[in-house]
Every structure is written in structure tokens, then in C-alpha cells.
Amino acid sequence: MKKYIFTAVLFLFAIISLSAQSKKDAQVSKLYQNYIAIKSALASNDADKTSKAATEFIKTASAIDYKMVSEGNLNILRKDATVISEARTISAQRETFYNLSDSMIALTKEFKLSEKPIYVQYCPMADGSWLSDEKKIINPYYGSSMLSCGNVKAEIN
Numbered sequence: 001m002k003k004y005i006f007t008a009v010l011f012l013f014a015i016i017s018l019s020a021q022s023k024k025d026a027q028v029s030k031l032y033q034n035y036i037a038i039k040s041a042l043a044s045n046d047a048d049k050t051s052k053a054a055t056e057f058i059k060t061a062s063a064i065d066y067k068m069v070s071e072g073n074l075n076i077l078r079k080d081a082t083v084i085s086e087a088r089t090i091s092a093q094r095e096t097f098y099n100l101s102d103s104m105i106a107l108t109k110e111f112k113l114s115e116k117p118i119y120v121q122y123c124p125m126a127d128g129s130w131l132s133d134e135k136k137i138i139n140p141y142y143g144s145s146m147l148s149c150g151n152v153k154a155e156i157n
Helices: 004-041 047-063 071-086 090-110
Strands: 118-123 130-134 151-156
Touching: 004 047, 004 071, 004 090, 004 130, 047 071, 047 090, 047 130, 047 151, 090 118
Parallel strands: none
Antiparallel strands: 118 130, 118 151
């Protein structure tokens, strides 16, 4: 009887752990979607839209439990997103997007953020990387002036 109770307890613990894992991934996945909104706004040369997307990113990052993503990492993400949200020029927003992208690339390697592949893309002209949910290059660093500049450096599944 003890053996069955012990097995049942282990089974329940496994289910709870899986549930917590999927919740964790869901919260961090939302952060990734907010990041994609920032990237898309930068690619379309829209400073206001970029600022609003960064504000949403900050809200999502503030809702993530420190047990899931370290407080230090969340603080760095929020700091960069705050600079982007408060900047009024697209060039200032793009300057900070380098740091935000580097932090998000590191996070993407730690968490499963999407059911689909995530692409790490790189623009040699900007000397910067970013994440994308599609292979097609849509460059956030140059927007319409060099929208397709770059290439896929890695694919994260």
C-alpha cells in the first residue's frame, strides 16, 4: 500500500511540475511576442508604435516570477525596454534594441518560447542580431532603407 501511495505522490508531483513548466514557458513566450512587436515597429520606422510595444514588454516582464527568470535578467530586460519606450527617436530606440536583442537571444536559448522555430538573424552593416519568428529578413536596425539586409545565423527549436 505504501508503494502505491508513494507512486501516486510522485505522479502528482510530476503533473504539478509539468503544469508549472508550461505556465513558465507561457509567461516568457508572451515576453517574446512583445519583443517581436518591438522589432516589427522598428522595422516599420514607427517610433510611437515602438514605444507602445516596449511599454507592453515592460508590463509582461514585470509580471514574470523571479523564480522563473532571475531578477537580474528581468531588471536588464526592463531597463532596456524602458529606454526604448521613453526614447522619442527611432535611432535612439534602435541603439538600445541591440542590448535588448542580446538579452532576449540568451533567454531564448534557456526557455522554449515558441512552438515554431525562432531565428537569430544578423545584419553585418549594423553589426547587430535580433530574433524573428520567420526566416525572411525584416531588419529592425535600418527599417525601410535596408529592410532585407542580413541573414539567418541560427535556428532555435
